[in-house]
Amino acid sequence: MSHLDDFIKVTxxxxxxxxxxxxxxxxxxxxxxxxxxxxxxxxxxxxxEELIPLEGSTAKAFYExxxxxxxxxxxxxxxxxxxxxxxxxxxxxxxxxxxxxVKETAQRVLENNSLYETGDQSRTGQFAEKAPVGLEMASVVxxxxxxxxxxxHASADATFQVLNQSExxxxxxxxxxxxxxxxxxxxxxxxxxxxxxxxxxxxxxAGCKALVSPCPECVKSFKxxxxxxxxxxxxxxxxxxxxxxxLNLVDKGTLKLTxxxxxxxxxxxxxxxxxxxxxxxxxxxxxxxxxxxxxxxxEYIHSHSHCCGAGGGIxxxxxxxxxxxxxxxxxxxxxxxxxxxVTASVNCKHHMQSAMVPxxxxxxxxxxxxxxxxx
Numbered sequence: 001m002s003h004l005d006d007f008i009k010v011t012x013x014x015x016x017x018x019x020x021x022x023x024x025x026x027x028x029x030x031x032x033x034x035x036x037x038x039x040x041x042x043x044x045x046x047x048x049e050e051l052i053p054l055e056g057s058t059a060k061a062f063y064e065x066x067x068x069x070x071x072x073x074x075x076x077x078x079x080x081x082x083x084x085x086x087x088x089x090x091x092x093x094x095x096x097x098x099x100x101x102v103k104e105t106a107q108r109v110l111e112n113n114s115l116y117e118t119g120d121q122s123r124t125g126q127f128a129e130k131a132p133v134g135l136e137m138a139s140v141v142x143x144x145x146x147x148x149x150x151x152x153h154a155s156a157d158a159t160f161q162v163l164n165q166s167e168x169x170x171x172x173x174x175x176x177x178x179x180x181x182x183x184x185x186x187x188x189x190x191x192x193x194x195x196x197x198x199x200x201x202x203x204x205x206a207g208c209k210a211l212v213s214p215c216p217e218c219v220k221s222f223k224x225x226x227x228x229x230x231x232x233x234x235x236x237x238x239x240x241x242x243x244x245x246x247l248n249l250v251d252k253g254t255l256k257l258t259x260x261x262x263x264x265x266x267x268x269x270x271x272x273x274x275x276x277x278x279x280x281x282x283x284x285x286x287x288x289x290x291x292x293x294x295x296x297x298x299e300y301i302h303s304h305s306h307c308c309g310a311g312g313g314i315x316x317x318x319x320x321x322x323x324x325x326x327x328x329x330x331x332x333x334x335x336x337x338x339x340x341x342v343t344a345s346v347n348c349k350h351h352m353q354s355a356m357v358p359x360x361x362x363x364x365x366x367x368x369x370x371x372x373x374x375x
Contacts, residue, residue: 015045039061068275070271089186124172131160137206143176147345158369179218181220203237208236220277241277250289257375258374265339266340268333298329309322309326
């Protein structure tokens, strides 16, 4: 029995329904029916009925998706089509029919412990002069994630600055692994589980009571995905996005934001934060705690926010399409006259920055960079 067989109700229901096609991030860019949710449903049904094999262009079609979840969000019956797509990818990996670029990306994660090139740097040891690493029995563990560890040190430095100012006792793990979400989204479920189990052992040894991360994908993995993978160890500690954690510190008076930051910004809801975790108000509330900060809203916000194209592997399978998704957000934000787009996701920040052109008049900031300016 294949992974996709578990979603036969979904593929049957989606194969003839076009009602969410307007919301599809990738389909709205390519205008290709196979990139639309209905096309994915039809392909999934055909594969489970053994009408077509899961190989070649059929397998690749399941990777033409950023896993933003907008199809499920707009669905009146909330069919889990993103889950069906992940199942098809897992089947493709087991058959060895995944696209070559997917194999290369997965191999990079397995070899480098990151989506990004790592060189000889230690994932957390490189920050030893800025943050505590490997403290025993620290109740709060700051889980960096691939993006902050390797792609965007500005977000990492801002996070350290904020937590150090608060005097919260925290530590980084000495042997932090990728959370497993990137591999799982590519169909490498067993490999993702192995990474998650290794992290849980490290967290147990550290005496973790609260895990905090600047990466929404990591937070969603620990809070929602890992328990679904059968890792009940998640019940042993709480999981917070850094914006939730810092907002609580500010409201308790443990962290004081004393400097005004006179900026008009647009806040972009990350897919994992908004649709995956339901965290929409807390980042906005944190920005409101900063003197002089004004927040302009994009047209689609909260659970209906548009995806920047940074997830689901689409940035590797079809990088130009992924960048086009970011361009839509950048151009809309510029039309509002804002100075910056603020995001709670390191990966979204990194991806949107990669899509910027010299003519752009705004910058992209992680929310911790804004908070650090106010210390």
